[in-house]
Amino acid sequence: MLKRKQKFALWGLLFISPWIVGFLWFQLYPLLLSFYYSLTDSGAVRMGKFVGIDNYVKIFTRDRDFWPSMRVTFIYALMAVPAKLIVAFLVALAMNRNSRVMNLYRTVYYLPSILGASVTISILWRFLFMREGVVNRVLGFFGIPAVDWLGNPDVAIYTISLLVVWQFGSSMVLFLAGLKQIPGELYDAAAVDGAGRLRTLFNVTLPLITPIIFFNLVMQTIGALQEFTAAFIITNGGPLKSTYLIGLKIYDEAFQDMDMGYASALSWVLFVVILLITLLIFRTAKSWVHYEDGGRA
């Protein structure tokens, strides 16, 4: 019996061995190497000499772009992620009916999520939101003055955030799956207790859906803080660096200026920021995420 157990343990380790190699080679080793690099003045070709925390000191004290980049990255994440989740939730609520037409809506809403990350959609966004673009013309049709969506430094980052909101479909599908699993008896019970629509929404529906909100919030925030493609293609960080997300800055330092040591330090700062924000969301989860099996959050 023991022999079978040992044999199976070996089989198990054999099956997961590709992942162990991949983890060590492409995740852990790069992570540590990146930290080591951040303590050097490495360029493109050679491993630089050890400079201690110089790169970090430079980031926080002398780099003129760092704080504005962090600021705009936070604005982007704080705008894009909640807006996307709220729209996704509201549309999922409206769609939570059993009807064939709903499948058609679901298909249409989901399509942008599939295409949104591509270069094509970023190009499309440039056209839609240019000064003489479709969006301004539609606004003009309703008598609303044109907005300089991409040329105005105060507006451009919101225009790029809109691209994320447009991709609400993937979150919506998750919400919809969650809504369908809420047992009808709960709604009946709420109705018997005389709860109105809003009270039912806030006391029954929302609490039961919080695990999905939580999962989405964590993953999308991590993604948004690293965003690159949209800002790179649509505005290339401009105008006046108003969309110069930290992801773009790291790319420039590493692959334009070939300053690998400094870029590694920047990426570690971003890593720690993301880690802290993730931990923060996890910590607050206790107070707002509801688990049916008795709160293991």
Added chain:
Amino acid sequence: MRSHGGRKWRWKTAARHLALIAVGLIMIYPLIWLFFGSFKTNADLFGSMGLWPKTFVWDSYIKGWRSTGQFTYATFFANTFLLVIPTVIFTVVSSVIVGYGFARFEFPLKNFLFVLMISTLMLPQTVVLIPRYLIFRDLGWLNSYWPFIVPAIFACFPFFIFMMVQFFRGLPRELDESAEIDGCSPPRILFNILLPLSVPAMVSAVIFQFIWTWNDFFNQLVFINSVKKYTVSLALRMGIDSTGGDTEWNQLLAMSILSILPLVVLFFAAQRYFVEGVATTGIKG
């Protein structure tokens, strides 16, 4: 219950559908605009709100396909498939194998390794990008598709491992146990018994990884640097940079349309497959 006061209910339903249709229009309009834009002249593109081109330009797809001349979009599409298809296949194969290991076997440190695997789901890829670039450079893999394929071979996509683990956990263990009594070794149990049942999960893994790899621009930008090896995404980006005042934007839009065509086709084809898969296997989300 909802049929109380039929007239009010009907109005509410109508309002609901109107709102949903309006949202749908906002979602789909940019894509339709893109399609018609690929037939418009520059003057039309920059000067009118209408969807329908004032004068149709028919050669935008042909001219756009030719691109700069030295390399056409035939090269760029072939390159993209050379990158995407092996990456997708190896991702699914490795995720199935690793997922099977985590789902069905007990071994030392299993829980720790599983948590470690899940936590890499949240590891920001930006932080490992620079060292990966240097590792691949030292291996001579820059400007090739190995930086995409090799991590796929070594199961570097925890999302899909997790997905397969969840799926295998949903299959009854008695299947494995009776096969084991019949003398099947674990690899045979996986390939002969579990894999045929896992087709729906594998298909969704294929679809998601295809879409993500196809759309991935950042890694391609970093790891590929000669036009000869360019993927469609990189070619489009080159198109933006080289399209000046006198060139026609419709060519770039035409190629943009072509670049998302495989995704759209896959999306609609797979939709039906999903519905059938759910119906025939009885497996729900």
